[in-house]
Amino acid sequence: MNAVVAAVGIMLILSLCRVHVVVALIVGALAGGLLGGLGIEGSLAAFNKGLGGGATVALSYALLGAFAVAIAKSGLAHALADKALAMVGKQDAKGAGLLKWLLIGLLLVVAISSQNILPIHIAFIPLLVPPLLYVLSKLQLDRRLIACVLTFGLITPYMFLPVGFGGIFLNDILLANVASAGVDTAGLDVTKAMTIPALGMLFGLVVALFSYRKKRTYDLSKIEQVERVDVAYNPLSLLVAGVAIVAAFVVQLWLDSMIIGALVGFIIFSVSGVVRWKEADGLFTEGMKMMAMIGFIMLAAAGFAEVMKATGEVKSLVDSSAALIGNNKALGALLMLLVGLLVTMGIGSSFSTVPIIAAIFVPLGMQLGFSPLAILSIVGTAGALGDAGSPASDSTLGPTAGLNVDGQHNHIWDSVVPTFLHYNLPLLVFGWAAAMVI
Structure with a gap:
């Protein structure tokens, strides 16, 4: 069996069986490495080499967790809850429904903007989502829907709009590698090549709005404990929270560093007195613990990806698929997309997948007679496939980081499975259709 298929399959099966994702990634990586001929020492060496690639993001999340706890200490969560609940009567179903859609729209707009207008990617999630959990749970809004909304906003803009992260993905990575x-x-219009696949993402979002329309009950006491909604707040503490958030975003954009941005935000809370000096150490540790799982998953995912690359089995996977294709364009497009799905599910990043598959898919696409635009569409869609629905992708880890601060949102069953069903399956269909008609 192909090492990449085996590794990704083992990782996914273990994850679905509720084995911790970190354990699933390590076991999957070692199994793939052994099957790929690396041996136990070679597999461990490749895994350890990959750990360094995920260290920056893991540390970023740990510091963002500390910053998020400081925001909660300021009383911002309580203030937001009070303000939102005051907009509608607790028994006013019509007003509650309006607030629900306002919050969904807010999160969608912010997620989309995080890819282009304010390119901070997932950094906004630990800061914006936890303070809203109390209100979302009061409205009994299904968090699986919020995960789908956030994932849509994190993926669709970069695979369709050539600005911000989309400019990097579409122009610097996709066009350049093809x-x-x-x-x-x-003269090729990369946006035109990705329009139909992007419509697949939109279709998935609409279906998710229907799938998770029913109310879901969460334990408010757990949110109150984590988000400190009982803490007293005053205009000064809220002002400091606002300044700290703005400063964190500005510093991140200026220095391109989530680590320094979160650190600056936390320091502002400490200097202002909202977080007392004697409490700072405890709060910092508490916040890092809150995001520790996400950080370790990202580290393990980086190691997993490095093992998959070291086996060199991606090319043999494509070669074996090519033997099945013959001259069948329809089957060829489908198999290329499925291979992209497998590779990205394991690596967890479409940005890293495209350079790997482009060198193999482009000659194959040309041999099958696909137009240049269709080849662009196939490679771009194959790269984006698996970004949603992967246990190792920041497009699923980010939403989980914000939605699971109270322990009531399972990463696999509440983020990974819903986004896989609602985005990867439509993306397969729409991506195949794009390859056949353009």
């Missing part, structure tokens, strides 16, 4: 593999990309 061109270097032998396709003349001069």
